[in-house]
Amino acid sequence: MEKIRWGILSTGRIAGRLADTLRSLEGAELLAVGSRSLEAAEAFGEEYAIPRRYGSYEELAADPDVDVIYVASPHSHHYAHTLLCLEHSKHVLCEKSFAHNALEARRMAEKAREKGLFLMEAMWTRFLPHMVRLRELLAQKVIGEVRVIQVSMGFRAQVGPEHRLLNPELAGGALLDVGVYPLSFTSMLWGKPERLDSQAYLGPTGVDEQAVLLLGYRDGRMAALVSSLHTPTNMAAYLYGTEGYVEIPNPWYRAKRLVLHKDGQAKTLECPYEGHGDQFQAIETMNCIRAGKLESEVMPLAETIAIMEVMDAFRAQWGLRYPGELVEGQRTAGEG
Numbered sequence: 363m364e365k366i367r368w369g370i371l372s373t374g375r376i377a378g379r380l381a382d383t384l385r386s387l388e389g390a391e392l393l394a395v396g397s398r399s400l401e402a403a404e405a406f407g408e409e410y411a412i413p414r415r416y417g418s419y420e421e422l423a424a425d426p427d428v429d430v431i432y433v434a435s436p437h438s439h440h441y442a443h444t445l446l447c448l449e450h451s452k453h454v455l456c457e458k459s460f461a462h463n464a465l466e467a468r469r470m471a472e473k474a475r476e477k478g479l480f481l482m483e484a485m486w487t488r489f490l491p492h493m494v495r496l497r498e499l500l501a502q503k504v505i506g507e508v509r510v511i512q513v514s515m516g517f518r519a520q521v522g523p524e525h526r527l528l529n530p531e532l533a534g535g536a537l538l539d540v541g542v543y544p545l546s547f548t549s550m551l552w553g554k555p556e557r558l559d560s561q562a563y564l565g566p567t568g569v570d571e572q573a574v575l576l577l578g579y580r581d582g583r584m585a586a587l588v589s590s591l592h593t594p595t596n597m598a599a600y601l602y603g604t605e606g607y608v609e610i611p612n613p614w615y616r617a618k619r620l621v622l623h624k625d626g627q628a629k630t631l632e633c634p635y636e637g638h639g640d641q642f643q644a645i646e647t648m649n650c651i652r653a654g655k656l657e658s659e660v661m662p663l664a665e666t667i668a669i670m671e672v673m674d675a676f677r678a679q680w681g682l683r684y685p686g687e688l689v690e691g692q693r694t695a696g697e698g
C-alpha cells in the first residue's frame with residue numbers, strides 16, 4: 363500500500379497527539395511540520411521524528427511531497443490555514459470547530475470542491491468504535507424511538523484571558539471549543555434542529571464560558587446540552603428511547619463501552635480500542651483520499667456547515683461576534 367504523506371500545521375497540544383498517532387499508523391508517513399517559528403518546528407520534529415521542518419505554514423503548504431495537511435491551529439485561523447493548504451493542492455483534515463462561522467465553512471467546502479481535494483472536520487469522536495456501535499443499535503431500534511438526548515461537555519479551564527479558550531481574537535468560548543461535540547453528536551443522530559433555545563454566561567473577555575443549549579426537533583424530540591469552560595460536568599450521555607435508554611459513560615465522547623438499560627436490566631457493551639482514538643479519523647481520511655473521495659460520508663461537509671449554522675444562531679442569541687470572523691460581502695477574513 364502506498365503511504366499517504368502527512369504534514370502537520372502548528373505545534374500545539376493536539377498537533378502533538380496526532381503526530382504521536384501518525385508516526386506508528388499503518389499506511390501513513392509523517393513527513394513534515396510547519397510552525398510560525400522554526401525553533402518550534404525543529405523541537406516538534408525532533409520529538410516526533412518528522413524529517414521536514416518549516417518555520418512557516420506557507421513553506422509546509424508548498425512542499426510538493428506532502429499529500430494531506432492536518433490543520434491544528436486555533437478556530438480563528440482554520441479558514442485562512444485551510445484555504446492556504448487547498449490553494450497548494452493539499453487535502454485537508456481541519457480541527458474542530460471548523461471555522462468561526464458557517465460562511466467561512468461554506469467557502470472552505472467550495473474551495474475543496476473546486477480544487478478536487480478532500481476536506482473534513484476532525485470530529486474524531488464520530489469514528490470511535492462506541493459511536494459505530496451506537497449507530498448500529500439505534501438503527502435496529504433497540505430502545506425504540508429515541509425521544510430525548512441529554513449530553514454535556516464541561517471542564518474547568520485554568521487559563522488566562524489571552525489563551526485561545528477565552529480570547530475572542532482566537533474565537534474562544536465554550537461553544538466552539540467543547541459545545542461543538544454535543545452538537546455534532548446530536549446532529550449525527552437527528553440532523554439539524556428546528557428550534558433553538560439557550561442560556562449563556564459571557565465572561566469578562568466577552569466569550570461564552572458556559573451555556574445550556576436546547577434543541578427541538580419534529581415530533582417532539584428534544585435535546586438538552588451543556589457546554590462549559592469553568593464547571594466540570596459529569597460527561598455521561600443519555601439517549602432515552604420509548605423502550606429503554608442507552609448510557610454512554612463519562613467521558614461519553616471517547617468512551618470504551620455503552621450501557622443498554624432495558625426491561626429493568628443494564629447490559630454493558632464493550633467497545634475497546636487502543637491508542638489516543640484519533641487514529642480512526644486519520645484512517646478515514648486516508649481511505650477517502652485513496653478512493654478519490656472529496657468528503658467523508660461519516661462527517662460530510664454539508665453537516666459540518668449545518669452545525670456551524672446552529673452555532674451561528676446560538677451566538678446571535680447571545681450577541682457574540684468574533685473580531686476576525688468573515689461577513690457576507692467580504693473576500694477574506696480580517697478585511698473588516
Ligand SMILES: NC(=O)C1=CN([C@@H]2O[C@H](COP(=O)(O)OP(=O)(O)OC[C@H]3O[C@@H](n4cnc5c(N)ncnc54)[C@H](OP(=O)(O)O)[C@@H]3O)[C@@H](O)[C@H]2O)C=CC1
Pocket residue numbers: 372373374375376377396397398399402403434435436437439457458459484486526532538539
Ligand atoms: N480533537 C481534540 O480532542 C482536540 C481538538 N482541539 C482543537 O485543536 C485546535 C488547537 O487546539 P490546541 O492544540 O489545544 O491549541 P494550542 O494553543 O495548544 O496550539 C495551537 C497552535 O496553533 C498555532 N497558532 C497559529 N496561530 C496562532 C495564534 N494566533 N495564536 C496561538 N496559536 C497559534 C500555534 O502553533 P505554532 O506556534 O507552531 O505555529 C499553536 O501552538 C483547536 O481548534 C481546538 O479546538 C484541541 C484540543 C483537543
Ligand SMILES: O=C1CO[C@H](CO)[C@@H](O)[C@@H]1O
Pocket residue numbers: 517539540
Ligand atoms: O477538543 C477538545 C477536547 O477537550 C479539551 C479539554 O480537555 C478541549 O479544550 C479541546 O478543545
